[in-house]
Amino acid sequence: MRGTQGIVALRDLESGSAFGAELESLRDRCVLIATRDQLTAALALLELDGVARRIILCTPDLKADYLPGIVSTAGADACVLDADSPLAGALELPVRVVIAPRLKPLSAQRPRRPAPTEWVLLTSGTTGAPKLVLHTLASLTFALAGQALPATPVTWSTFYDIRRYGGLQIFLRAVHLGSLVLSDPNEAVADFFGRVAAAGVTHISGTPSHWRKALMSGLTARIAPGYVRLSGEIPDQGVLDGLKAAYPQAMVAHAFASTEAGVAFEVRDGLAGFPVELVGAAGSRVELKVDEDTLRIRSGGTAQRYLGDGAEPLRGPDGFVDTGDRVEARNGRYYFLGRRGGVINVGGLKVHPEEVEAVLNSHPWVRLSLVRPRRNPITGAVVSAEVVVKDAEGAAAPPAAADLVRELTERCRQALPAHKVPAMIRIVPSLEISPSGKLVRPNA
Amino acid sequence: MSVRSTITTQFQQVAIEQERQLSPLSDELKLVQSGLDSLSFAIIVARLEDSLGIDPFNTTEAVEFPVTFGDFVRLYENFAK
Numbered sequence: 001m002r003g004t005q006g007i008v009a010l011r012d013l014e015s016g017s018a019f020g021a022e023l024e025s026l027r028d029r030c031v032l033i034a035t036r037d038q039l040t041a042a043l044a045l046l047e048l049d050g051v052a053r054r055i056i057l058c059t060p061d062l063k064a065d066y067l068p069g070i071v072s073t074a075g076a077d078a079c080v081l082d083a084d085s086p087l088a089g090a091l092e093l094p095v096r097v098v099i100a101p102r103l104k105p106l107s108a109q110r111p112r113r114p115a116p117t118e119w120v121l122l123t124s125g126t127t128g129a130p131k132l133v134l135h136t137l138a139s140l141t142f143a144l145a146g147q148a149l150p151a152t153p154v155t156w157s158t159f160y161d162i163r164r165y166g167g168l169q170i171f172l173r174a175v176h177l178g179s180l181v182l183s184d185p186n187e188a189v190a191d192f193f194g195r196v197a198a199a200g201v202t203h204i205s206g207t208p209s210h211w212r213k214a215l216m217s218g219l220t221a222r223i224a225p226g227y228v229r230l231s232g233e234i235p236d237q238g239v240l241d242g243l244k245a246a247y248p249q250a251m252v253a254h255a256f257a258s259t260e261a262g263v264a265f266e267v268r269d270g271l272a273g274f275p276v277e278l279v280g281a282a283g284s285r286v287e288l289k290v291d292e293d294t295l296r297i298r299s300g301g302t303a304q305r306y307l308g309d310g311a312e313p314l315r316g317p318d319g320f321v322d323t324g325d326r327v328e329a330r331n332g333r334y335y336f337l338g339r340r341g342g343v344i345n346v347g348g349l350k351v352h353p354e355e356v357e358a359v360l361n362s363h364p365w366v367r368l369s370l371v372r373p374r375r376n377p378i379t380g381a382v383v384s385a386e387v388v389v390k391d392a393e394g395a396a397a398p399p400a401a402a403d404l405v406r407e408l409t410e411r412c413r414q415a416l417p418a419h420k421v422p423a424m425i426r427i428v429p430s431l432e433i434s435p436s437g438k439l440v441r442p443n444a
Numbered sequence: 445m446s447v448r449s450t451i452t453t454q455f456q457q458v459a460i461e462q463e464r465q466l467s468p469l470s471d472e473l474k475l476v477q478s479g480l481d482s483l484s485f486a487i488i489v490a491r492l493e494d495s496l497g498i499d500p501f502n503t504t505e506a507v508e509f510p511v512t513f514g515d516f517v518r519l520y521e522n523f524a525k
Contacts, residue, residue, distance in 0.1 A: 347482055377501035378486035409461065418462060423487040424494065 001174070002199055003039030003182040006101040010046070010175065016103030018043040023051060023106070025095050028113065029078040030054040032071065034062075034091060038162050038182045039101040040082040042171060048080075049119075049137055050112035056120040057168075059130070060161050060185065061435040064090035066129050073132055073308040074120050120307060121165060123259045132307035133259050133314070140168065142285075142301030143263035144176050154178035157196045159206030159214075161185070164436055165259040166232045170205050178203075185435065189214055193222040205229035207437035208239045212368045215239070218391060220246040229266075231255040233438050234325075234336040234354055237272045238361035244270055260314055261321040262301025264288060272358070273335040289320060294340055295327050296320040326352070342441065344372070346419040347379035353441070356383060356422065359415045360408055365390050365398040370431050370439060371422065385422035388431055401427045447521050450495055454488045455480070455513075462487075471514030478513065498523050 001008050017023055018040065031052045035041045041057070048055050056074045067090050070076070078095035081088050085098075119140060122130040156174040160167030162182065174180035181199045183192055193214075196204065204225045206214070211230060214220055228243050228250045235254045243252045252270055257263040264286055267274050279288045286299035298320040305314045315321050326337040337352040344351040353371035360369040367390045374384040387408065389398045398404060405425045412421040432440040445453075452469055458480070459466035465479045475485070493499040500523035510516035 347486070374490060375502075376486045376490055377499070378482055378489055382483075382486050382490050384490075413461075419483055423490050 001039060001042055001180050001182065002195065003037060003042075003101060004184040004187060004195075005037050005039055008039065008043065008101060008103065010179075012103050013043075013046060015106060017047055017106040017110075018099040018101065018103055019047060019097060020104035020106065021108070022097045023047060023110065024108070026078050026080070026097065027051050028053045029095060030056065030074060030076045031095075032056045032058060032074070032076040032079040032091070032093070033163075034058040034079055034085055034087040035082040035099070036060075036084040036086060037082050037101065038184070040080075040099050041163055042180075042182070043101065044080045044099065045171075046175065047110075049117045051110065052078075052117050053113070053115075054118040054120060056132070057122065057163050058087065059122050059163050059436075062087065062122065062130070067091060069129055070122070070132065121168070121259050121303075123165075131311070134304045134307055136304070139262065139301055139303060141172050141176070142299060143169065143257075144173060145300075147176075149177055152202075154203055155181065155199055155201045157181035157183070157199070157201040157204045159183050159192075159204075159210035159437060160232070161435075164232075165257060166205070166207070166437075169231075169257065169263060173203075189217040190219055190222070193219050196223050201225055203227040203229070205231060207232040208235040209233060209368070209433045209439050210437045211235075211239055211243055213433065215242045215246060216367050216388070216390065225250050228252045229255060231257055232436070234338075235272060236354070236358040236361050238358070238366070240270055240272060256295075256325075258321075258323055260303050261297040261323050262286075262299055262303070264295075264297045264299075264323075271333070273330075273333040276329050276332055276334055279334065287320070290327055290329075290334070291320075291322075293326045293328070293337075295323045295325050295334075297323060344381055344383055346381055346383060349417075349419045351383055351420045356385065356412065356416065356420055359412050360385060360387060360422075360425075363404075363408055363411055365404060366408070368431055368439070370441070372441065374423070376423075379419075382423040383420060385425045386428045386431060387425055388429070389427055447496065447524055448517050451488075451492065451517055451520060454491055454495070458484050458488050458491070469513050471512060471517070473513040474511060475513060475516060492520065496520065496524065 029052055031048055033041055033044045056076055064087055079091050079093045081098045116136045119135045121133045154177055156170050158167050158170040162168050162171040181196055181201055208230050228247055253266050253268045255266040265278055279290055289296050302321050324340045326340055327334040328337050338354040356371040357369045360366050366387055368388040370386045373381040376382045408425050434440050462484045467479050500519045510519050
C-alpha cells in the first residue's frame with residue numbers, strides 16, 4: 001500500500017503492527033479513527049477489525065464541530081490519530097493512540113473477537129451533521145465475495161479518499177487481491193499520475209468529476225490502466241466516451257453504490273444508464289426495484305441502520321434501501337434523472353439538471369457543466385448553465401465564447417423541450433468539486 | 445445602449461430563439477399580443493438582469509406588472525434611475 005507518506009507491505013502486518021503493544025489498549029473499545037493521512041487510516045482499519053468492538057471512520061474533511069455528536073452517538077471511548085491529525089485538539093477520549101505509517105514488531109498474539117467488529121461510516125450529508133451508517137466487514141465486502149482471484153496481479157488506485165464509501169470499496173478490493181496506490185487531496189494530478197504510473201497501476205477509480213478533471217489536465221496519457229471505474233456520481237456519455245478515447249485498451253465501467261445501499265451494479269458496455277433487465281431480476285445477489293421513480297436496493301451489502309436515538313430507518317419495511325436517485329426507462333435502459341428534490345421547476349414543468357448537463361456535455365468542446373435553477377419572477381425559475389470548455393488541442397481551438405454559447409443553445413433546443421433549454425449559458429474557468437469528488441450543486 | 449434599445453434587442457433575440465412570431469414593437473403593444481409566451485418573458489427578464497444589472501420585479505415594493513411594451517420599458521427605465 002503506497003501513500004504519499006510511505007509504503008507498507010500488507011503481508012508484514014502478520015508479524016508487525018503500527019500500534020505495537022498499544023493495540024491491546026483498544027481491544028473491545030469503540031475506536032474513532034481520525035488520522036490525517038489515508039495510509040495510517042488504512043493500517044488502523046486493518047489492525048482494528050477483529051480487535052475493536054466498533055470502529056468509526058472519520059472522513060478527511062470532517063468539521064470538529066460535529067465530533068462531540070459523533071462521539072456520543074457512536075459511543076466512542078478511544079481514538080487513533082497520526083502526527084498531523086487536524087481533529088486531535090477536539091478529541092478528549094479515555095484512550096488515545098498516535099500511530100505512524102511504520103510497523104513495529106509484534107510478538108504477542110492478536111486473538112480475534114468472537115463477534116464481528118462494527119464499522120461505522122459517515123455520509124457526507126448535503127446539509128448539517130453527517131449521518132452514522134452501521135456496517136460490518138461482511139456487508140462492506142459483499143460485492144467482493146465469490147469473485148474469482150485475477151490471473152495476473154492487480155494494482156489499484158483511486159482518486160477517492162478511502163474513508164468514503166467509494167474509496168473504501170477500492171481499499172477492500174486491493175486488500176482482498178492486490179495492492180493500492182493512495183491519492184492525496186493536496187497532490188497535483190501530474191504527481192499523482194506519476195506515482196500511479198511508477199507503481200504500474202492496472203485498475204483505477206474515481207468520480208466522473210475526478211475523471212473530467214483528469215481529462216482536462218491533458219495528462220491522461222501518463223497512465224495506462226486496463227480497468228477504469230467511475231462511481232459516486234452519475235456519469236454521462238461524454239465522460240464515458242472521453243475515457244474510452246483516452247484509454248482505448250481499458251475496460252471503462254461505471255458502478256452504482258451508496259454508503260447506505262452498498263454496491264448495486266457495475267455497467268461495462270460503455271453506455272450511460274443501465275439495462276432495465278437489472279431491475280427485478282430474479283435470484284440475483286443484489287435486488288433492484290423502482291418505486292415512485294426512485295431506485296431501491298436490497299442485498300447483503302446494504303448497511304444495517306443509522307446510529308442514534310430517533311434516527312430515521314435506513315431500510316424500508318421490505319428491506320429495500322431507497323437511494324433517492326430518480327430513474328427513467330427509455331429504450332430498454334434506465335437513465336438517472338438526478339436526486340429526488342434536485343428538480344428545477346420552470347413554471348410547473350420539471351427539469352432535472354443532469355439531463356440538461358448531459359446534452360451540454362455532449363458538445364465536443366465542453367468538459368463539464370453545471371445546470372441550476374435561477375429564480376425568476378415569471379416562471380418561478382429558469383434553467384441556467386455554467387460550462388467549462390476544454391483546452392485547445394494542437395491546431396484545434398475551441399470556438400469563441402459567443403459562438404459556443406450559440407451552438408450549445410442550439411444543441412439543447414434540438415434535444416430538449418423549450419423549458420429545459422438553459423435561458424443563459426455562462427462560460428466559466430472551473431466548477432467547484434467537493435472534497436468527496438462530486439460537482440458542488442449550490443441549490444441542491 | 446439605452447435601456448429601451450437593450451430591451452428591444454432582447455425581445456427580438458428571444459423571439460428568434462423561441463421561434464415566436466414577434467409583433468412589431470410599439471409602446472401600445474399589449475404583451476399578451478406580442479407573440480411571446482411566459483417562458484420567453486422569463487428568459488428576457490433573466491437576461492435583462494444580466495445586461496442591465498437590475499430586476500425591477502425583485503423588490504420589496506409591490507410591482508405593477510407591465511401590460512404593454514411601453515409599461516415594460518418604463519418599469520425598467522424608472523428602476524434604473
